Amino acid sequence: MRTFPPPKVLLFATRGVTSRGRHLLEDLRRLLPHAKREPKLDAKDRLDVAAEVAETRSCDTILLLETRKRSDLYLWAAKTPAGPTVKFHVSNVHTMEELHFPGNNLLHSRPLLAFDGFDNTPATPVWGLLRELLTHAFSAPRGHRHVKPFVDHILLFTVLDGRVWVRHYQITDADNVEGKEDATVGSGVVEIGPRLVLNPVRVFGGSMGGKTAWENPAYVGPNEIRRAERLRASGGYKHRVIAKADKGKRVAASRRKPQPLDNMYRV
Secondary structure (H helix, E strand, C coil): CCCCCCCCEEEEEECCCCHHHHHHHHHHHHHCCCCEECCCECCCCCCCHHHHHHHHCCCCEEEEEEEECCCEEEEEEEECCCCCEEEEEEEEEECHHHHCCCCCCCCCEEEEEEEECCCCCCCHHHHHHHHHHHHHHHCCCCCCCCCEEEEEEEEEEEEECCEEEEEEEEEECCCEECCEECCCCCCEEEECCCEEEEEEEEEEEECCEEEEEEECCCCCCHHHHHHHHHHHHHHHHHHHHHHHHHHHHHHHHHCCCCCCCCCCCCC
8 A cells, every 4th residue: 555755844934924913823833743844934035935935944834924025924835845824814814822712622632624615615726725725734753752632622724605614613522520530521622722723825837837727706805995995085185175165065055146226325
């Protein structure tokens, strides 16, 4: 029987990442104990340099956090050396430190991956590709020297409104009463964090680049959202100017016109 080598993930970020992006990167490193670290990628370099770095580190999967305009966070998930690559826009990020959830899993334990809604979307082949790529990136290999042989937490990926909602839960066992297991209380889950939403932007045919194989038609970039907000804010000033001009016209039209007998009694 043919055996495949365990997946190796290269997890790092570009230079200029925000503080929230750095905290998210540390949370992802706790979730992926088998991931290899790398210094920040210089923002002036091309992103396809990440594929060369992954090749030198013997990694077949790349997770790269990129920040643009000091506010927009993107996640690049790619397979090396042939691809494909998916570019996600990351939004609604809440790190573990700011959530303060009561759950707590064993450090460096293996996660149980759960997917919901990937088979019910109209573009089934694309979402199937995203599911496979997320599986390769977030599944900790069994027997890895940094991974403990326990499964006590769940990574849930849910497709809703054309986006991937990521949640992290701890698996809680049945409660014990005086050292004995209570059969009436079953296992449950408690949310740990972090929370984030991945909005797929494009799928490229190569590793960290190449031809566009798929583009999300429903994606609206943050630049367009900010432009719409600026236009909406500037629209109030335009309305005030137009209203002031209309008021002047109404006042001028309502004034009494001079009559021929107005100066009759003036000396």
